[in-house]
Amino acid sequence: MKYSKATNYALHTMLYLIAIAPDRPVGVQQLAEKQGVSPTYLSKILTKLVKAGLVESASGANGGYRVKGKKEDISFLDIIHALEGTTSLFECCGSGDERCVIHQVMLSAEEAMEQHLKNTKLIDLAK
């Protein structure tokens, strides 16, 4: 039960893209160099962010990645959901949502954390 390193990389990459938001896209090599990760691995992570609609990619020379949409709306939860998936942290009693009291407690605890992550926008840290 831990957040994957990929989520960590994704958060740092997104924060960097938002903080120094340029007109031209940023190459994966530059992003990878900042965090000491291999560019090929980081590109896999960025592909997930693209599929989630958080960033857009530009092919070819001078290509790279750029934040898509409004930067002010991107929250921690958006990025985490893009990498970890949106399924619940706790799966109970086989099939799913019965009236299991344990399940209800775990679900509300998870929602408490998600509310915190949803209310914190990345742009708040990019001052």
Place this chain on the structure above:
Amino acid sequence: MKYSKATNYALHTMLYLIAIAPDRPVGVQQLAEKQGVSPTYLSKILTKLVKAGLVESASGANGGYRVKGKKEDISFLDIIHALEGTTSLFECCGSGDERCVIHQVMLSAEEAMEQHLKNTKLIDLAK
């Protein structure tokens, strides 16, 4: 990033032990039968709960497991920590606790969930 099934089994087992708290300990076979798990596997989970000081075991015939200490004080977080460990869900920037803003946000989000799990006692569900 998911809670393990073992945590699920542990929570259900503890709730059962607290709800029907008998004078004599409950055997692992009876506990395993309730949840459809193999007794040998459940005994591994119970060993972790014993080491955490939440239950105590009695060897020999008519042996089994019993809740240790005050039943009113056992929270969800106690059981989760016993199985998942107490390490943080998020490990940032290599070594550890620098002044990484992302790390701070993730930590406070995690604490929001843990507060919820700490305040919910198992005995509240065992009516």
Place this chain on the structure above:
DNA sequence: GAGGGGATACTCGGATAGGACGTGTCCGAGTTTGATTGG
């Protein structure tokens, strides 16, 4: 000077490999209870 053809820089996707971890089983050892048996 204008247009076309490479070289270059970059992303995209699949295949692959190693390692860690969760899940589950099996077996031998130690321990307590209770019944059985012999004096």
Place this chain on the structure above:
DNA sequence: CCAATCAAACTCGGACACGTCCTATCCGAGTATCCCCTC
């Protein structure tokens, strides 16, 4: 009737097998930009 012995029930711990996911790398393919060369 008492006590010693034996069998049964049960937990404990380690070893082991299996699958899955994370992490990371490599390679080929596609694509856009820029430079150079030719007409």
